[in-house]
Amino acid sequence: MPHLELLATLEGHQDRVWQASWHPTKTLLATCSGDKTVRLWKPATHNNFTEWHCVETLEGAHKRTIRSVAWSPTGNELATASFDATTGIWENDPRDNDWECVATLEGHENEIKSVSWSSTGALLATCSRDKSVWIWEVESDNDFECLSVLQEHTQDVKMVAWHPKLEILASASYDDTIKIWKEDDDDWYCADTLEGHTSTVWSLDFDAEGEQLVSASDDKTLRIWKMYKPDNEQGVITHNGEPTWKTICTLSGYHDRCIYSVSWSKVNGCIASVSGDNSIRIFEKDSDTTDPDSPNYKNTSTTKDAHGVYDINGVSWYPNETHGDWLSTVGDDGLVRIWRWVKD
Template structure:
């Protein structure tokens, strides 16, 4: 019988003073972000010898930080918090700084996800809504040019009235553009951006609703990175489920 491979601890990173809630690799693999109930976001740098060094401790949030996610093409980091806000960070002059604060949710922001282009950011909240944020073209050009004023993101769509309890997670398919949510009402919902939607005032439609996807809260949803339409979900009921979604033509 072939012996099962075992995990080996390479290193342990310490420093947070409370529960660490989320961890995320930058696309380059050279940076790692962590966040915690201690209200902080830490950025770690990884060298060629796999040594980890904390290069910044960001204390921009006033409450627990629930989730961190990197921009798909840039070293731009986003975090979601119990303080009802989203923060964006980038490196400036060898230090990491908060370059934007996204406000609009009226309760805890649980999770967030960039679309494939990185031009849009979806956030989900205890206020039962999804929000879609977009950086305007002029601001994107400033960002490419290294401007210090590249911070403004605007909410271009609020999806309200669809969820009946806390929205715990959101996942944006980088293959199809489909947007999935996992909710405390045990349901999974999928949204699609309407064709011809105004980039500055986007509209999305609900295209799929699984009302009893699980028997308890849906904590996380994740699209497969290479197989279009394959969605995984997990729940307080102890189960994982896999769904095949067919986009409307």
Template structure:
């Protein structure tokens, strides 16, 4: 891995959203990026770095988060949005284009359709409402707001689809996590049922994330279903959830160690040579990014037998059944860079690098390597932020693990806080490796969505 990298700001996405922007979510396969802000979602093209369309009329308050539904046939899109109005909404787009699997034609279809529709045509406020259905355009290629999921008492902070798309998790300031199941069947009807309301957190639940679907990875003997959900909270903890043999969703682990609100979390996308798998990344108001690993079941049993450990000690909730209990340990704390809350961090499935950002406006990129390399690394960390002072590896407190700082940028969005960072495939003319080369995309209080080239 390179000893240092340079983060170079590219031209921001146009136009800016002109209001506080919360997050930008890339489609898993297509050159599309959904940015949440105000009462709408702006969809940008990753090919042109310009606006595609705006999804409006579905929410009465700001849209806080969004997620693309995975595994849909070519020519179909589904986006779920979570809002401060305490509801989640499902948006759908369908194209009849034959070559939409290539991405480019579907991208054109989305743009052409949306630019010819009024906001009232783009948003169908409630599925099954005759008045709304009468406004549907004669053209089949159109975004539709097809369903509202209601139940939370306060704003929804995060939404996440399970890898199969069968389950959707939502979390809220009301301290609960809801799990919804798609029961619409093969017809593709939007019909979702609540299968669980998880209320063991003692504070706002800030984020939820499903573990990726890796063969043989989630299914463990005596540990229930293959789907694994993690939730992060204002109560400084992370909880791991699984479905037991009776179809009940239960907490199987409580991860403690952060000294402030856990703002979010992300699962590692794929296994690395010599590293335990699965691993989970969490980031917090305590200005740290932590990596957690699952302790092998054999080690847990031997340790318990040797020390006579009580499997119900350590604040484990009563609903955590002995046969489903999992032990997780913090295996790394990334080198200290941030001085205030870390609002967002993103783990690249391609390179394994991690990027973080937050209240201090700093963007940091970390790489994993041999500890000896980290100790010997004294080179200046490259940066490209106008008016910012260079930061060197020697200026930053080292961590007692194999992660090291590859690059930082100060004041990434000027004086404004940065709310979100994500790795994203490049499709713009500035790259010769479309769909392969990665860039970072940051989203801030200034309403700017900014891409960053990594060299």
């Protein structure tokens, strides 16, 4: 039977861990915590994946919890989003392998919940409890210009995620909706509002091609959305020449409590979700499904008490084929766990 095998438990944070972010090309994991630090972890040796060391602690830039951490596409920079309403940009100096906070982005009026880089690294998005999404342009010499402040959500915005190939942004909110944002003549606008969840949308992730999106909610469901372009064969109605996103699958009855985080593997196509019920669930697309507009996903693996009695705040698949069967989870217990997805 498919199952998750625990590879390593990483200890060091002094408070709950909120998020983990894998380096795009190296076996390196960044984690952020209520202890106001980011820790960078890597295996002790090239072939020993059961023992990991903290190789760097990034601290001193934020006065409150660091809620989100994200690598740039090159892996040369890290962005950190904090409850102190600032976003930090960190750079590595290869000469002495030292990390420095080279820019602090200000403007949000309240706690920042999430930060995300676009696929090219030219744009950065942040979102906040102040109900806004900010889009920043990355300029030379560590300058960042705010291109747009998007204020169409009516509540706290929990997460932002960029399309894996295009400059299209998705945001998830306490107002139970997901919004899709696009640019037109230097102005950003809401191209679609995805409605269907009945409570806070905590997390979302695109599939490898960006044609589908999975969302996780306080309503204990996962929804898979598909993008339908104008004049689509299925006859799905679109408006103003914009694609429409439509729910094609709802996964319910699996988690017993709020689903805090979801990750769609870009390597194996599996969806991983974690919850306040302390479990990790893996969903695989049923190979017998023939209708691409009505797929069936099976819960093929459940790991209960993955962080003991503690909430699991984040889950993230390894981003490339080097270790495409790896998964990280982080929890209120202050621990980071590395798992291997074993198919049989």
